[in-house]
Amino acid sequence: MPVRKIDNRGLPPPQPMVNILQALQSLEPGETVEALMDREPFPLYAELGRRGFEWSFTAENGESLLRIWRSAP
Numbered sequence: 001m002p003v004r005k006i007d008n009r010g011l012p013p014p015q016p017m018v019n020i021l022q023a024l025q026s027l028e029p030g031e032t033v034e035a036l037m038d039r040e041p042f043p044l045y046a047e048l049g050r051r052g053f054e055w056s057f058t059a060e061n062g063e064s065l066l067r068i069w070r071s072a073p
Contacts, residue, residue, distance in 0.1 A: 002028065006035040017044050020068065024053065027070060037064040 004023055008016035016037060023033050040057055048055055048068060055068045 033068040035066045
């Protein structure tokens with residue numbers, strides 16, 4: 001599965017959300033976005049759901065990763 005990687009660390013809000021939503025506009029079927037984050041992007045989750053995406057968020061060893069993919073039809 002192809003992965004698009006975004007490094008959102010160190011960016012002030014709302015730039016991480018803007019970067020992610022822009023990447024999702026051209027996401028191909030089967031492709032995933034992986035975004036390195038400074039914090040969990042709670043405001044983004046409702047928008048992802050409205051747009052038909054699923055996600056997982058993990059925070060381990062000081063690194064936070066958000067994975068986003070299109071929901072199955």
